[in-house]
Amino acid sequence: MTAAWEVPADVHLGDYVLRPADAVRDRVAIVDRSRGGRREWTYGQLRAAVAGLATWLRRSGVGEDDVVLVLVENSAEFVVSYHGILAAGAVVLALDPRDTAERWSSVVDGTRAKALIAETALGPPEVSLPTVCVGSRTPGGTPWDEVVATSPQPLSSRGGDRTAVLMSSSGTQGTPKLVPVSHRNLTSNLGQIAHLHRVRDDDVVLSVPPLRHVYGMQMAMNPVLRAGATLVIGATPFSAADFTRDVTEDGVSLAYLVPSVVTELGAAGEPLPSLRLVVSGGAPLPSVDADRCAAALGVPVVQGFGMTEAGCVSFSPDGVQVPPGSTGVLVPGTEVRFTGGEEAESGELWLRGPQIARAAADADGWLRTGDLVSRDENGFLRITGRAKSLIKYKGHQVSPAELEEVVTGHPAVAEACVAGVPDRVAGEIPKAYVVLREPVPLAEITAYVAGRVAPHQRVRAIERVRVIPRSSTGKRTRPPALRVLVTGGGRGLGRAFAQALAAAGMSVAVAGRHRDSLAETVDGIRRAGGTATWVRLDVTDEDSVTRGVDEVVAALGGLDVLVNNAGVPGPIGPLWTVDEAEWLQAFEVGLFGSVRMTRAALPALTGRVVNVVSRAGAVGWPHVSAYAAAKAGLISVTASLAGELADSARVAVAFDPGLVDAGMTRSHLDRGRTGKRWEDDVLAWTVKARQAGRFTSAEDSADALVAVVTGAADHLTGRYVRPEDVLPRLRPVSSAPSARPDSIGSTRRKVPS
Structure with a gap:
């Protein structure tokens, strides 16, 4: 941890992140494994490509503060696109490659974008904009290699409160929107992060989360480039086998992962000599999953907390023992308050600081996060849930995140997602969706939870699923209906x-x-x-x-x-x-x-x-x-x-x-006596069984x-x-369930069991 927080000057984000080319020209900046092979880019090649793209954009009519769209998977091309757009003085808007063509088109129309950089394999929308083609060339598009080879011209751009990136956010109220994030927001946050967590210039850093999201952008891509270290861009999708290969072959020392990969590594990981630290982000990580992964890899597994509107909010400081389940301490320069009042140390978290996007804050600069958080006496934060996702069970508020932590503590549970489902009596009941490591009765899991929580917090319904769907940032999403x-x-x-x-x-x-x-x-x-x-x-x-x-x-x-x-x-x-x-x-x-x-x-x-x-x-x-x-x-x-x-x-x-x-049972009863011996025998047996209480x-x-x-x-x-x-x-109280049924017979002759 540094002695004091570095407060960046009123600088342009690109100038703050990318060092002069001659300082690190021949050092490997990027190892790109995103498309199955392995490609290397030195810092000299990266800076030249950024300058070439920026010049091409300017020559194509892109002016200062114009929006340029990026529809590219995690790759070296994404990094060049991001910083090339900034170098041109424009605004980056990265589209989600998993989204629909209709959604992409609506963004094009709604933002009045002036250019598009698109990976043609994704099937980008047809637009009447200057277009850079990553991959095969499309009609009217310019090939990527031709664009980045453009002879650069000197360009000068301002930073400060100008918008650097338009980022998609679900918002604290769940309504999708585009949030303008300024150069000052991003450079301030990079300085805040560096106070708690440093990327060294000799680090080889593996990044799995989307670089278009705040976690991949502000924890991995920009800090690595600022440090002059090497960024390894993992494949999409990413697996435990990919992790082992990348760490081994590239000598990865620091890895930024998402919870699903951390969970997988807890079951399939192994110690790797070069690795010193694993970071999880994008979604809460149950402490049991962090512990399993740390034990398997033999290195600390830490996490932080962030959001689009506020960048990295808290992080686990380097070299400090962090309480299980904590997301660390607040980054410096951040004011905080809880909805419980001025003296409260838990409740919905409100934030104020230089990293907060203005459009997301109120008139006094406060951002209402929508996250329920507690803070201990040493300043360590713990996320306990989302205010809007609380389950309302008979008037009680139940936190899905807290229940997920308990459910995943069962040895047979690999992953869990808890959500509220409607109930006529209770209003909502907590339901758990579980991925199992081994087949066990689901009742065993609900009993396990019941013994560790208050009565109103018990899991009232449970479903076994093959996988818990996650967003691209690793957030658990409720499984679709069977x-x-x-x-x-x-x-x-x-x-x-x-x-x-x-x-x-x-x-x-x-x-x-x-x-x-x-x-x-x-x-x-x-x-x-x-x-x-x-x-x-x-x-x-x-x-x-x-x-x-x-x-x-x-x-x-x-x-x-x-x-x-x-x-x-x-x-x-x-x-x-x-x-x-x-x-x-x-x-x-x-x-x-x-x-x-x-x-x-x-x-x-x-x-x-x-x-x-x-x-x-x-x-x-x-x-x-x-x-x-x-x-x-x-x-x-x-x-x-x-x-x-x-x-x-x-x-x-x-x-x-x-x-x-x-x-069929009802058909026997409805038929009644027919005078046919065998039919009447079946009827008599059915009636006798009902009278004896043997009906279900x-x-x-x-x-x-x-x-x-x-x-x-x-x-x-x-x-x-x-x-x-x-x-x-x-089940009868006096006996365990049996797989052998009772015998069935006519009234004339009983069949032995």
């Missing part, structure tokens, strides 16, 4: 299942043969505020199944879960007396139909196959042998399928919903299916699963 296809979803139990899945926030498609009943199911879901569609198909017809599944995948944009619920009861009576065609029909629908659906869906399926079975399939059912045998076959197919899917991380579960007063309520059955669909039985892949196996409240 896309589920339910066969036999037009009536009975299938309809109840579809309604429950939609009520849980999933996008549901129902399939079956009867158009009117399917439409009725979907209409009911939509009226209740859910998302649903339907497709007419016949599971006994392979062409119909293929067309139907393709239609569903197109409508939902993919498919995560298949629920094979279609089935028919089959004939009732002794095996040797029933019609053979009817007997085989039960197989054609209940077994072969499920197999056809699975075969058609698997190429698109990302998550689970849930085959709806019955206790009859496990123990037999005299006089209903076709139905029992079809379900037995489906149980066996499920076990085999689970083994075949093992390497793909997908699972298959045989789900027994229990005896529910719906669907439709609500419990549907809740259990929702749990299975969201991953509660993933650790039981290939097995026979009942509601009590995934809903702890249904």
